[in-house]
Amino acid sequence: MSAVTTAPFPVRRAPVRAVGPRVVRNPWWVRVIFMTIALSFVGFFLLLPLVAVFVEALRKGFGAYFHAFADPDARSAIRLTLTAAAIAVPANLVFGIAASWCIAKFNFAGKSILTTLIDLPFAVSPVISGLIYVLVFGAQGWLGPYLGAGDHPWLGEWINQHDITIIFAVPGIVLATIFVTFPFVARELIPLMQTQGNDEEYAALTLGANGWQTFWHVTLPNIKWGLFYGVILCNARAMGEFGAVSVVSGHIRGETNTMPLHIEILYNEYNFVAAFAISSLLAMLGIVTLILKSFIEWRHMQAKTS
Amino acid sequence: MASPFRQRSVLPGFGLSLGFTLAYLGLIVLIPLSAAFLKIAGMSWHDFVAAVASPRVVASYRLSFGVALLAALVNAFFGFIVAWVLVRYSFPGRRIVDALVDLPFALPTAVAGIALSAIYAKNGWVGQWLDPLWARGVGKLATVVPWIDWKDWLGGTLAFDRPGIFIALTFIGLPFVVRTLQPVLAELEPELEEAAATLGANRWQTMTRVILPELFPALITGFALAFARAIGEYGSVVFIAGNQPAHSEITPLIIITKLEQYDYRGATAVAVVMLVASFLLLLAINLLQKWSRRFSAV
Secondary structure, three states, rough: OOOOOOOOOOOOOOOOOOOHHHHHHHHHHHHHHHHHHHHHHHHHHHHHHHHHHHHHOOOHHHHHHHHOOOOOOHHHHHHHHHHHHHHHHHHHHHHHHHHHHHHHOOOEHHHHHHHHHHHHHHOOOHHHHHHHHHHHHHHOOHHHHHHHOOOOOOOHHHHHOOOOOOOOHHHHHHHHHHHHHHHHHHHHHHHHHHHHHHHHHHHHHHHHOHHHHHHHHHHHHHHHHHHHHHHHHHHHHHOOOOHHHHHHHOOOHHHHOHHHHHHHHHHHHOOOHHHHHHHHHHHHHHHHHHHHHHHHHHHHHHHOOO | OOOEOOOOOOOOOOOHHHHHHHHHHHHHHHHHHHHHHHHOOOOHHHHHHHHHHHHHEEEEEHHHHHHHHHHHHHHHHHHHHHHHHHHHHOOOOOOHHHHOOOOHHHHHHHHHHHHHHHHOOOOOOOHHHHHHHHHHHHHHHHHOOOOEEEEHHHOOOOOHHHHHHHHHHHHHHHHHHHHHHHHHHHHHHHHHHHHHHOOOOOOHHHHHHHHHHHHHHHHHHHHHHHHHHHOOOOHHHHHHOOOOOOOOHHHHHHHHHHOOOOOHHHHHHHHHHHHHHHHHHHHHHHHHHHHHHHHHHH
């Protein structure tokens, strides 16, 4: 299966080779041209936007910058983003471990179809990811009529007495976040566990360990870096998701706005300093993600060469 | 628990892990996705066509697919050069550039959107130089080739018009090309190029006849991945596109607009068209990867 939104965990990446022997080297002027093109492209399209976030955020000084975080709506947006990620990431982590255990450790019919289906959310536009939850849980949707307080004799008493709102409320935001980050952990773990094989688990079982002991003491230590890699990418996407969350949120200030949605509101109100100040938090999260990611890749390379 | 459906294994936990995986997959992904298809099953053919083929919607398909294609092509070209420089050359700061390539995965799309529009707007860092140039170029084209409405095609300004969509989609797509090419490029054996050199090929011939054919499957895959992502992209584009109806309005925005008018069926119909397009693309990408793996196995 393909990498539809993430770079793969570097199980498959070979070490980068330095400049080769003389005959396979490009002439110096070709190297200068290639370097100039590559670096200016990366500079204009990647580095400049990142720098711009911080410069725009500090345009009116540190006072205005920190003032943006004093706004109660901003704080509630930050809290909601953290909440959504705190539910979505562990949920997809447990799923990723279960999925990779059955796919990588066993042979069964329909395995490749299952692997393809797990990647499906990456092929779906974020807007559509939100829309499908509106179709299921919205007022006009499948379950809509049963979610409000009412008299449905075959539903539990608790459900009949409570108004359960999913769309335009926090549960919808959490569900949409789970959907868009669904494959992240599984797709890092499956190839990793497949290359590791089952031999160590067999040895543990032979020595008398039970299933959980084998998992905790043998499998988990082997996959921990791949797992961490999947989790940080999953987390970055969970905190930054915009399209899907925008459809299900309802944009109620102070209640159902996540950080990216709050940025949109501030930006549309021409409150640029505050918009970029909140953005700078997410940009810092992005930078930390990139640093951790490079660190794990570097560690992996070290382990491979030693 | 031996069955014809799976091979026997001494490892425990198959039933539990598969059961959980299928239940979670069904609840989170498959049932909600099928809701979209069931919703349009209740529509008459006439209503469906009216929703997905109205002039404004068709204009959005043309824009979304056209600009995504253009951005993926540009990414294929520049992504190749970036991957080449990262794999073949050693220079100070290479690790930082390598890490930076993943920025579009790590930076939230809304943040990317407002940052790009700040840079490429008329008073932005790049926009203050490039925007007048763009406007003058489009104006000149209009005087030389007056029978085409260049301003409508190319947009009068960089940000908040069609070029902005292109800028955002290029930003989003770059890592797909670079990350697909990098491992293939790193595994390319220098012996191959040495052999070409000893047989009398110059660097240009080696590049076009030896290296590029080897990289071609990976390049196409990276291009297709960037294209697939760009079609569905929403967050970064809405901030920089200007969103003028039937001019710089992308298809995901059409879905949002219809939802805001409580036209759930219309929104779902357009969504299903996009879903089918991206599933077909996903299928094509899978076949491409099988094909490229066959090549690399040789």
